[in-house]
Every structure is written in C-alpha cells, then in structure tokens.
Amino acid sequence: MTLLHAEGIVNTVRVPLVVLDATLHVLMANRYFYECFQVTPQDTGSHRLLRLGNGQWNIPGLRHLLEQIVPHHTAFDDFEVTHTFPHLGPRTMLLNARQNRPHARGASPDSARSRGHHRTPAG
16 A cells, blocks of 8 residues: 555544554644644654653553553554643543554555544533
8 A cells, every 4th residue: 555545544534543653653644633632744743652742642541552552462442541631631532553564565564553532521
C-alpha cells in the first residue's frame, strides 16, 4: 500500500485517528485528531506521541498500554483513558489499536494505529 493510499484511508475515518510507528512516533493523523486535540500537522508529524504538546500525551495508562501491552499483543479495543489536557480540559477516550505487520517484501513499517473516541465529561 502506498503512503498516499494509506493517507487517503486515514483521512476518511470520521473519528480522531493517529498512526504510529514501532517507536511510537506519529506517521500520520487525520483532521479529526487535529481538530479534537487542537494541534497541527507540524506540531504532530514525526514526533513521539508521548512527547506531543510538552508531554501532555505522556499519560501513565496510555504509556503502559503502548510500551508494554501493544508489543506483545496484536490488538486491543475500547481501552478507556481519562486525562485532563491543558487548554482542552478533561477528556475520556476509548482507544483501539492494531499492529500492522510488514509483508514479506517489507514494504510497510510496523505501526500501531490508535483511535481515540473522545467524550466530554458529563455535567
């Protein structure tokens, strides 16, 4: 799959989506991710997810999930993380991830795709 094709797929998803490489660096994200978390592609692309926004994504539960659980499992669904983001306030996200294994020719890098459905707090 070409990068252009992958970007087209990512951009059709109507919820915040970020694609990470094996070292948790952002390969791409969709416009819903940028809008929801009020970030830009320049502030996000090629940066390590846990260091985005002066470390605001260095959330203990998320970090544990991405560094300890994802490398040993191929997928997870509906992992709930609640975090208060500066300038955004509290957000509860349901995260899903899949590992994308390269095919025999090694045409695509290892990546985990995390999709966050954000929910604003009640009340």
